[in-house]
Amino acid sequence: MTLATLSPPYNTADLANGRAAFARCRSCHTLAEGGARLTGPNLWGLFGRPVGSMEGYTYSRAVQDADFVWGPDNLDHWLDNPKEFLPGNKMTFAGLHDAEDRRDLIAYIATQTRRPPTA
Numbered sequence: 001m002t003l004a005t006l007s008p009p010y011n012t013a014d015l016a017n018g019r020a021a022f023a024r025c026r027s028c029h030t031l032a033e034g035g036a037r038l039t040g041p042n043l044w045g046l047f048g049r050p051v052g053s054m055e056g057y058t059y060s061r062a063v064q065d066a067d068f069v070w071g072p073d074n075l076d077h078w079l080d081n082p083k084e085f086l087p088g089n090k091m092t093f094a095g096l097h098d099a100e101d102r103r104d105l106i107a108y109i110a111t112q113t114r115r116p117p118t119a
């Protein structure tokens with residue numbers, strides 16, 4: 001997926017900054033298709049995927065009981081404050097509080113977790 005095909009404000013995000021922000025996730029998550037499961041699940045195909053649905057990964061009860069589909073808005077909230085967004089989840093991450101960093105990171109994840117359209 002390319003930056004220009006994302007919806008605003010993500011289509012004007014700073015991908016280099018998003019990539020830099022992903023350094024805070026890298027110890028626990030991979031993005032590529034078939035990427036390793038680390039402490040956290042692989043994030044390939046995240047957008048449009050139901051929460052807690054990466055096969056072979058054992059999620060917390062809180063995530064297993066949650067029922068929504070990942071998109072930019074709920075990911076923004078999750079990354080700002082995972083504990084508040086879904087109490088009882090097991091992602092030990094304090095949150096990324098800078099809204100611009102989150103915008104750039106979400107755009108970066110979107111471009112890395114889906115194949116660009118062919119043709």
Ligand code: HEC
Pocket residue numbers: 021022024025026027028029039040041043046050051052053054058059060061062063075079088089090091092093096
């Ligand atoms: C210390 C390890 C750790 C860090 C750092 C971390 N995560 Fe996670 N992440 C997890 C774990 C563990 C889960 C599973 C949560 C559960 O089951 O309660 C998770 C779950 C997720 C999910 C839900 C996936 C799904 O399949 O529903 C997303 C999205 C996510 N993390 C994104 C991120 C991003 C983006 C960052 C960087 C800003 C990040 N995480 C940082 C460990 C981490």
